[in-house]
Amino acid sequence: MASLRELQASFAAALRDPDAACAVLPTENLSIYRNNSSHAFRAALEIGFPVLRRRVGEDYFRQLIHLYRLRFPSRSGDLHWAGRDFSAFLLEHLHGTEYAWLADLTRLEWSCEQSRIASVLPSIGVEVLARFAPEQLEHLVFALQPSLRLQASDFPVFSVWRANQTDNAPPVDQSIGPECGLIRTRADGLEVRPLAPSLFSYLSALAAGAPLGEAITTSGLDQEGLVSALGFVFSENLATAISVESKPPA
Amino acid sequence: MPRLESRGVPRGPVPARAGIGLRAVHHQAIVTDRPDVGWIEAHTENYFHEGGAAVRALERARSNYPLSLHGVGLGLGSADGVDREHLARVKRAIARFEPALVSEHACWGHSGGEFFNDLLPLPYTEEAVEVLSRQVGEAQDALGTRLLIENVSAYVTFEHSSLHEWEFLAAVAGISGCGLLLDVNNVYVSSKNLGLDARAFIAGLPPDSVAEIHLAGHARNGSVLIDDHGSQVCEEVWQLYRQAIARFGALPTLIEWDTHIPALETLVAESQRADRILGELRGLAA
Numbered sequence: 229m230a231s232l233r234e235l236q237a238s239f240a241a242a243l244r245d246p247d248a249a250c251a252v253l254p255t256e257n258l259s260i261y262r263n264n265s266s267h268a269f270r271a272a273l274e275i276g277f278p279v280l281r282r283r284v285g286e287d288y289f290r291q292l293i294h295l296y297r298l299r300f301p302s303r304s305g306d307l308h309w310a311g312r313d314f315s316a317f318l319l320e321h322l323h324g325t326e327y328a329w330l331a332d333l334t335r336l337e338w339s340c341e342q343s344r345i346a347s348v349l350p351s352i353g354v355e356v357l358a359r360f361a362p363e364q365l366e367h368l369v370f371a372l373q374p375s376l377r378l379q380a381s382d383f384p385v386f387s388v389w390r391a392n393q394t395d396n397a398p399p400v401d402q403s404i405g406p407e408c409g410l411i412r413t414r415a416d417g418l419e420v421r422p423l424a425p426s427l428f429s430y431l432s433a434l435a436a437g438a439p440l441g442e443a444i445t446t447s448g449l450d451q452e453g454l455v456s457a458l459g460f461v462f463s464e465n466l467a468t469a470i471s472v473e474s475k476p477p478a
Numbered sequence: 479m480p481r482l483e484s485r486g487v488p489r490g491p492v493p494a495r496a497g498i499g500l501r502a503v504h505h506q507a508i509v510t511d512r513p514d515v516g517w518i519e520a521h522t523e524n525y526f527h528e529g530g531a532a533v534r535a536l537e538r539a540r541s542n543y544p545l546s547l548h549g550v551g552l553g554l555g556s557a558d559g560v561d562r563e564h565l566a567r568v569k570r571a572i573a574r575f576e577p578a579l580v581s582e583h584a585c586w587g588h589s590g591g592e593f594f595n596d597l598l599p600l601p602y603t604e605e606a607v608e609v610l611s612r613q614v615g616e617a618q619d620a621l622g623t624r625l626l627i628e629n630v631s632a633y634v635t636f637e638h639s640s641l642h643e644w645e646f647l648a649a650v651a652g653i654s655g656c657g658l659l660l661d662v663n664n665v666y667v668s669s670k671n672l673g674l675d676a677r678a679f680i681a682g683l684p685p686d687s688v689a690e691i692h693l694a695g696h697a698r699n700g701s702v703l704i705d706d707h708g709s710q711v712c713e714e715v716w717q718l719y720r721q722a723i724a725r726f727g728a729l730p731t732l733i734e735w736d737t738h739i740p741a742l743e744t745l746v747a748e749s750q751r752a753d754r755i756l757g758e759l760r761g762l763a764a
Contacts, residue, residue, distance in 0.1 A: 232603070257671070305550075305552060305588065
C-alpha cells in the first residue's frame with residue numbers, strides 16, 4: 229500500500245496537473261481543491277499588490293500570478309509571505325521589456341505590506357542629543373522606526389504609486405526618471421513619500437547602522453543640509469533610540 | 479508520548495456559549511458596540527505580525543472577550559513534518575494574546591516544500607493516525623497547550639482509507655491527548671458529498687473528546703456542497719447540532735462566517751440562536 233508521503237505527493241501532483249493520477253474518489257472533485265489553492269494564492273496577491281493590478285489590468289495580473297506561482301510556489305502556511313518573491317520574478321520575467329519598471333513598483337508595494345505589519349515604537353525627541361558630548365555626535369548610531377523602508381528606483385515608481393490610489397488613473401510620464409523615497413507606517417496610516425537623493429542616502433546610511441558622521445559623509449550633505457536632515461529624523465518621529473558607536477579595540 | 483492532561487494543562491475559561499469570529503469588517507463595531515457574545519475567535523495566522531491594524535484590533539477586542547485562536551496553516555498531518563518556523567509564530571501569538579482555546583485541523587497542507595494553503599483531506603489509515611497523533615503531540619509540547627483538532631469538510635475520499643473518519647479522530651485524540659473541535663457543518667458537507675451518515679459520525683465520537691463546536695453555512699455547486707462559510711447555518715446542520723450537544727454537552731459554539739460577511743447584527747443573531755439551543759439543553763438538564 230502507498231505510504232502517506234506517497235499519497236500526499238500524488239495528491240500534490242494532481243493539484244498541479246489535472247492529468248496526474250491520484251487515488252481519490254470522485255477524482256473530478258480534485259478541481260475544488262485545485263481552485264481553492266490557486267484562489268487563495270491569487271487573493272493574497274490581490275490584497276498585497278493593488279497598484280500593480282490597476283496598472284496592468286485584471287487579465288494580465290492573473291496571468292502574471294499564474295506564472296509567478298509556477299516559478300515561486302507558496303513556501304509557507306501563512307499566505308502573507310506569498311508575495312515575497314513577486315518583484316524578483318517580475319525583474320526576471322520583464323527583463324529587457326518596456327515594463328521592467330513594474331518590478332520596482334511591486335517591490336514598493338511589498339515594502340508597503342511589510343511596513344503595515346511592523347510595530348510603531350515611541351519616538352525620541354531632538355533633546356536627547358543634549359545627553360551626548362560634542363565629540364560623541366559623529367559616533368551616534370540611530371535606531372529608526374521598524375516600519376521604515378527606503379527604496380530607490382531607476383523609474384518614477386513613487387509617482388506611479390501615488391497616482392494610482394484610485395482606479396483609472398492616467399499613465400505617469402516615465403521620463404520623470406529615477407526616484408527614491410521612504411515608506412513608513414504612522415499611527416494614522418501608511419506614508420509613501422519621495423525624498424531628495426541626499427536625504428535618502430543619509431537615511432539609508434543611518435538605517436544600515438552607520439554612525440552619524442559616516443552617514444553625513446556618505447550622503448554628501450553640506451552644513452545646511454545636515455541640519456535639515458537631522459531635523460527630519462526627529463520631526464518625522466523616525467528615531468526610536470540613540471547609542472554611541474562601540475568601536476572595536478585598536 | 480506525553481499526554482497533556484497528565485501534566486495538568488488547564489482548560490480555558492471560554493464559556494459554553496456561542497461566540498463569533500473576529501473579522502476585519504467588524505473590528506471597530508466589536509470594540510465599540512461590545513455585542514453580547516460569549517467569546518471571540520481569531521485566525522491565528524492573521525496575528526503573526528508585530529504591528530498592524532489587525533493586531534491592534536485583536537488586542538482591543540481581547541480585553542473584552544475570552545479568545546480562541548484558530549489556526550489554518552500548520553498542516554499537522556503533512557508527512558513532510560511540521561513547519562517549525564510556523565509553529566514558533568503560533569507560540570508567539572499564544573504568548574501575546576493568551577487565548578483560552580487553541581485549535582487546528584485534521585488535515586495536511588504541504589508536500590515537497592510546496593504549501594497549498596488549503597485544508598487538504600487525509601487518508602484515514604493507521605499510518606495517518608500515527609503521523610497526525612505524533613505531530614499534534616509535538617505541537618502541543620512546543621506550544622505548551624492542549625490543541626483542539628477540527629474535522630475538515632471533504633470533497634474526495636482516499637481509496638486507501640481503512641477507518642471511518644470518526645474512528646480516525648477518536649484514535650488521534652486518544653493517542654495525542656488533544657481535544658476535538660467538531661465542525662457540524664463540515665460533517666454535513668462531507669456526508670452529502672461522499673454519501674456518509676452524518677448522525678453516525680456524531681454518534682461515533684467518544685463523548686468526552688469534543689470540547690468545542692463550529693457551525694457555518696455552505697454553498698451548493700451542482701451536486702457538490704462547498705464549505706464556504708458564506709451564509710446562515712442550514713436547518714439540517716442545526717438539527718445535527720442538537721444531536722451533538724445532547725451527546726457532548728453544552729460546549730463553546732462558534733458561528734463561522736468568512737465570506738459574504740454580513741452586518742454584525744446578523745452574525746450576533748445567528749449566535750443567539752445557538753445560545754437558545756444551548757439554553758434549552760441546560761433547561762432539560764435542570
